[in-house]
Amino acid sequence: MGEGLFNHLKCRECGRLYEKKAIHVCEFDFGPLEADYDYDQIRKRISRKIIEARPDSMWRYRELLPIDNEPTVGLQVGFTPLVKAERLAKAWGVKEVYVKNDTVNYPTLSFKDRVVSVALSRARELGFTTVACASTGNLANSVAANAASAGLKSYVLIPADLEQSKVLNSLVYGTKVIGIHGAYDQVNRLCSEIAGKYGWGFVNVNLRPYYAEGSKTMGFEIIEQLGWNIPTHTVVPMASGSLLTKISKSYKEAIRVGLVEDASFVIHGAQATGCNPISSALKSGTDLIRPISKPNTIAKSLAIGTPADGYYAVKVMQETGGGAEDATDGEIIDGIKLLAENEGIFAETAGGVTVACAQKLIQSGKIPKDQRIVLCITGHGLKTAEAIASHIGEPRCINPSLREFDALVSGELETAAAN
Amino acid sequence: MSISVSIPTPLRGLTNNQDTIDLDAATIEEMIDALDGKFPGVKDRLIDPQGNLRRFVNFYVNGEDVRFLEDKKTVLKTNDEVSIVPAIAGG
Numbered sequence: 001m002g003e004g005l006f007n008h009l010k011c012r013e014c015g016r017l018y019e020k021k022a023i024h025v026c027e028f029d030f031g032p033l034e035a036d037y038d039y040d041q042i043r044k045r046i047s048r049k050i051i052e053a054r055p056d057s058m059w060r061y062r063e064l065l066p067i068d069n070e071p072t073v074g075l076q077v078g079f080t081p082l083v084k085a086e087r088l089a090k091a092w093g094v095k096e097v098y099v100k101n102d103t104v105n106y107p108t109l110s111f112k113d114r115v116v117s118v119a120l121s122r123a124r125e126l127g128f129t130t131v132a133c134a135s136t137g138n139l140a141n142s143v144a145a146n147a148a149s150a151g152l153k154s155y156v157l158i159p160a161d162l163e164q165s166k167v168l169n170s171l172v173y174g175t176k177v178i179g180i181h182g183a184y185d186q187v188n189r190l191c192s193e194i195a196g197k198y199g200w201g202f203v204n205v206n207l208r209p210y211y212a213e214g215s216k217t218m219g220f221e222i223i224e225q226l227g228w229n230i231p232t233h234t235v236v237p238m239a240s241g242s243l244l245t246k247i248s249k250s251y252k253e254a255i256r257v258g259l260v261e262d263a264s265f266v267i268h269g270a271q272a273t274g275c276n277p278i279s280s281a282l283k284s285g286t287d288l289i290r291p292i293s294k295p296n297t298i299a300k301s302l303a304i305g306t307p308a309d310g311y312y313a314v315k316v317m318q319e320t321g322g323g324a325e326d327a328t329d330g331e332i333i334d335g336i337k338l339l340a341e342n343e344g345i346f347a348e349t350a351g352g353v354t355v356a357c358a359q360k361l362i363q364s365g366k367i368p369k370d371q372r373i374v375l376c377i378t379g380h381g382l383k384t385a386e387a388i389a390s391h392i393g394e395p396r397c398i399n400p401s402l403r404e405f406d407a408l409v410s411g412e413l414e415t416a417a418a419n
Numbered sequence: 420m421s422i423s424v425s426i427p428t429p430l431r432g433l434t435n436n437q438d439t440i441d442l443d444a445a446t447i448e449e450m451i452d453a454l455d456g457k458f459p460g461v462k463d464r465l466i467d468p469q470g471n472l473r474r475f476v477n478f479y480v481n482g483e484d485v486r487f488l489e490d491k492k493t494v495l496k497t498n499d500e501v502s503i504v505p506a507i508a509g510g
Contacts, residue, residue, distance in 0.1 A: 013475070025505040027429045028464060030475040032506070134507070182482075189479060192504045196428040196438065205507050206428075293487050306484065308506035311474060 005045070006066045009209050010036035012312070020066070022126050022206040032308070033209045035066035043257045048228055051259075058114050058217035060224075064253055065217070066210050067121050073150045074117020076106050078217050082225035082374075087342040092362055094369040098231070099339070100222050103347055103380040107149075108169065110348075110379035111243065112142040115214035119203035120146050122210040128201035129153060134191035135204075136184050136239065136301045137166030138348075138379050143203055144175035155200070157187050162300060163384050183295060185306045215243045219250025222374055223260055230254070230263045231374040233367050235358040237350045238269045238278050238324075239302040241313030247376065248316045267316050268367065269324040270357030272297035272332065272349075278310045279324035287314045298329045298387040299349040301379060323366035327356035333391045335359070336381060346381035349388075354378075420445050422499045424454065427476075429505065433458045447478055448491045450501060465503070475506045 009018040013031025024033055042063045054060040058078025059071050081101045089097040102111040116139070123131050132155040133143045140156035147154035156170050160179035170177050180187045195205040203211045223230055230251050236244040248267050254260045271279040274297030277289050292305035307313070317324060327335065335355035340346050347355070354375050361367045381388070398404040424440045434440060435458075442457070444450035455462035467473050471491070478485040478493075479502040485493045495501070 023429075024507070025429050025475065027432065029467075030429065030464070030473050030505050032475065185484075186482060188507050189477070189482070189502060189504050192427065192507055193425060193502065196431075208507065291484060291486055293484070306477065306506070308475075 004038060005042055005063050006035055006037050006068070008036040009033040020068075022123075022128070022201060024206050024208040035209055035213050037064065037066075039253070039256050046257060046259070048224075048259060051224065058117070058214070058221070061217055061220045064213075064220070064250075064257070065118055066213050067118065068125055071117065071121040072124055073120035073146050074113060077113045077117045078105065079221055080105050082222060083343060083345065085343050085375075088339065091338065091342055092359060092369075094362060094367075094373065096372045098222075098226070098372070098374045099343060099345060100218060100374055100376050101345055102218065102376070102378050103345060103351065108138070108141040108145045109383065110138040110142065111215065111218055111376075112138045112379075113146065114217050115139075115211045116142040116146045116203060118214035119201070119207045119211035120150055120152065123152070123201035123203070123207055124150065126201065128199075130155070130198075131201045131203060131207075132156065132191070132194070133203045134158075134184070134187045136303060137162050137169075137383065138301055139204065140175075140177070141166060141169040141383075144170040144173035144177075147175065148173040157191055157194075159184050159187055159300075163386055165383050165385055169383065184304055185291075188304075188306075212242050212246060215246035216250035216253065218243070218376060219247040220254060222247075223251065223254050226372075226374075228260050230260055230265045232264075232371040233266050233268060233322075233373045234376065235268045235270055235354055235361065235367075235373065236376045237302055237354045237378055238271050238307070238310075238313055239304045239350075240307045241269075241278050241309035241311075243376070243378070244269050245309050245312045245316050248320065264320075266320045266322045266367075268322040268357070268361055269313060269317055270354045271324065271326045272299040272302050272353050273326040273328045275299075275303045275305060276326040277305065278307055278313050279326045281310065282314050282317050282324040287311050287318075289314070297332075297349075298384070299327075299332055299353050300384070301348065301350045302353060323361050323364070325357035325360040327353045327360075331356040333388050336388055337392065339377070340381070345377065347377045348379040348381050348384040350379055351377040351381070420495050420497045420499070422450065422495050422497070422501055424450060424501045424503065427503050427505055430461060430464060430503070433460050433464070444495055446491070446495060447472075447480075447485055447493045447501070450495065451491075477504045477506060478502070479504065
């Protein structure tokens, strides 16, 4: 099915072509390698009608994903709800907000299932029997679960101080979890060295060109779920910056292969104040990313001090006229609560970052109030429960007595009636 | 200063597949020159046409990113471990 559509890897910097192997950087300038497609062929092979007739999963966009044969891992991943957030729109005084809700992505409740199903399907095509990753938590969860169901052996390397639920959520699948005393960037460096030494498929190292493309499906789905329209504004959380660049790529590809009319769009980035190398580069008008040596934020899934795709993320925001903001821990918690209380969606800390930054971009006028906005919400709140546990109150406990219950709620009911 | 340098996979085609090289150098810049002396062509891969360390490659001295130190002027001392590591994606 995929033959002839995806033929090479290509260096983003110098354009040199490489074979479709487990390699990720150009030998000449260390530029990242990216999947290179024959868009003219793809244009002939797919249409809205063909896609709409397929099962509700990210693999509806199969021709724009970098594997050779039918996918074998993560067949049910994706096609998460795009929720029209009317109460949130009202709270912000804007016309139209949608939440792309990857808190309910299958099977591990974050957008990482998209990238992992591509990476592991490709890993199998390349003959790997052991897969691994460096992770701030969500990727580890997804590699562990998807490797288990695919019968692959897996190692996940994480900073030793991650949220308990993210650690548990990897261990349960029988993966080998290795905690590293250090920040994510140090885990990353170690993994790069391990990948060079052991013959494993590292999803975000030597399988990165395949892995990264999975993120595009979030963008394709947004377009299709908006009735084949590209939203004017998309707000995307940034860790390495990869998701933001791939959302932009998905919009461009959809235009290029004829799925949507040409339309202008604006991509905005969201980071935590305690780790904001990309948003501060954009704000200071440079594409030089100054790394953060010691990230300090409750949004641990975004705590990457040396963002590999930061440079390209800045370029996308500059080219599309987007803005970037960052959110403090307090603002992140408020963002999580705002989304939960208005839309019934419980996002992890990264989602709080996205909501809080979108709010700032609206308040500053960077996002006009009368244009369509999509928020990319990438992971479930139960994964980072301890970050907000002390900020959302506690249950009030009474004896099993109607009298006690009456006494407890009487004040509230009178208040409600008075309103 | 005798230091050891770990070589990333993309450069090993130039280093006869050696993953660690021991050499004498007092700074990162000198280390790159020394590597290039042994394995011609390495310098072009690591330094851009403007003479700066390339954007997509990271240098660490004993685990510390040289961009937090003195970049290519970072001073090396005996037994330091230098890692050359391509930028990698998030997780």
